[in-house]
Amino acid sequence: MKGSIETPKSHLGKTKFRPLLKVVFKNEKGEIDSAAWLLKNIHHCKGSLEKFIQRKG
Numbered sequence: 001m002k003g004s005i006e007t008p009k010s011h012l013g014k015t016k017f018r019p020l021l022k023v024v025f026k027n028e029k030g031e032i033d034s035a036a037w038l039l040k041n042i043h044h045c046k047g048s049l050e051k052f053i054q055r056k057g
Contacts, residue, residue, distance in 0.1 A: 005049050011036035021045055 003026075007019040011034070022036040039045055 003053050005046050005053070007042060007046060008036070021049075023049065 004024045006022040006024065008022055009015055009017060009019060011020055011022055016038050018038065019042055020036040021039050021042050022034055024032065024034045027033040
């Protein structure tokens with residue numbers, strides 16, 4: 001599984017009613033995990049992370 005970047009309005013049952021930057025990845029145990037942040041410039045950060053993931057592909 002390659003990491004993915006998403007922009008949901010909720011994460012783990014909580015919502016901020018605005019898009020979050022969510023990163024889905026495999027943790028050190030090989031399990032699917034995720035983390036999400038509320039950011040001011042979500043589109044810039046999302047684009048930068050997507051480019052980084054593509055280069056590491």
